[in-house]
Amino acid sequence: MSRPAAPDRDPGLQPERTHLAWRRTTLSATVAAVLAVRAALHTGASPAAVAAAAVCGVLWTALLVLAHRRIRALAAAGSPAALPPAYAIAAALGTAAMAVCGAVLVL
Amino acid sequence: MIEFARTVRLWFAPARIRREGSTPDYRFSLANERTFLAWLRTALALVGGGFAVDQFLPDLRWGWRVGLALALLAAGALCALRAVNHWVRCERAMRRGEDLPVSRFPALLGVVIAVVALAMVAVVLLGWEG
Numbered sequence: 531m532s533r534p535a536a537p538d539r540d541p542g543l544q545p546e547r548t549h550l551a552w553r554r555t556t557l558s559a560t561v562a563a564v565l566a567v568r569a570a571l572h573t574g575a576s577p578a579a580v581a582a583a584a585v586c587g588v589l590w591t592a593l594l595v596l597a598h599r600r601i602r603a604l605a606a607a608g609s610p611a612a613l614p615p616a617y618a619i620a621a622a623l624g625t626a627a628m629a630v631c632g633a634v635l636v637l
Numbered sequence: 638m639i640e641f642a643r644t645v646r647l648w649f650a651p652a653r654i655r656r657e658g659s660t661p662d663y664r665f666s667l668a669n670e671r672t673f674l675a676w677l678r679t680a681l682a683l684v685g686g687g688f689a690v691d692q693f694l695p696d697l698r699w700g701w702r703v704g705l706a707l708a709l710l711a712a713g714a715l716c717a718l719r720a721v722n723h724w725v726r727c728e729r730a731m732r733r734g735e736d737l738p739v740s741r742f743p744a745l746l747g748v749v750i751a752v753v754a755l756a757m758v759a760v761v762l763l764g765w766e767g
Contacts, residue, residue, distance in 0.1 A: 544667045551674040558681035565688035572692060612666035615725065618673060619648050622721035625680045629714035632684055636691045636706045 545604040552597040555621075562628055563590035569635040582631040589624045589631075596621060647725055654725065658732030669727045676720035679746075683713030694761070701760050708753055716746065 563586050570583035596617055604610045647653060660666075687709035694702055719742050726738045 540664070542664065544664045548667045548671055548674075551671040555674045555678050555681070558678045558685070562681050562685040562688065565685055565692065569688055569692055609663045610667065612660070612663065612728070613670040613673070613724075615648065615654060615728075618670075618721050618724050621677055622680075622717045625677055625684065625717035626714040628681075629684045629687070629710045629717070632687050632710045632713075633707060636687065636703055636710070 540609075545610050548610075549601050549604050552601055556594055556597045559590050559593050559625075559628075562632075563587060566628070566631060566635060569632075573635065579635055582634040586628055586631045589628050593621060593624055641722075644722055644725055647729070648721065654729055654732065657729060658734060661731040665731055666728070669724060669731065672727075673720050673724040676723070677717060680713045680716035680720060683709050683716055687713060690757070697760060705753065705757060705760070708749075712746070712749055712753075 566586035567583045570579040573579050600613065600617060687706045690709060691702060691706040723738070723740060723742070730737050
């Protein structure tokens, strides 16, 4: 029951670098989500603004879950699998949806 | 445009990417993933910039403030969609053993950001009182 250890390790730390790239991305999303909530509070909390900020919060949570799952997959033993296209599409569409919520908040 | 439509269809039928060519070295795939994430961060920064213009320049005339904010938000949305499109195209090219796709998007985005920055300088200097 011994796992293949040392030769599996990538000397270029590619999975770790990818892990950190996901973390940086969630951090950027956090900044955007916080600004969205701030915008909703400052514009007098109209129903449309609150809804847009709530959607931003949901999108942010979804991105955190996505990043968490991807990081878990990267940390698994053996050479990591490529990013599933569904993850990439979800992350990109989520960001675009955040921009749409932003337009609602600004107008 | 037809090529773009074909790539968009590929987004939603991802199994088709896997059917093409052979799986490249995982390090190349991860590098492609990091590039995608870097573009996604650029998109998120643009979205955040849109929020920031709206909130931190309250003395600006309404039209300018909303115009600049919407321009940044639109650039962010475009950047995110382009990021996934480019990721799919790179992934496919690597599987087929082709050259990576070239793109004029970075240059375009650079020009757009420069224009927005100049507009912001002009607006902050001249249009402060509104």
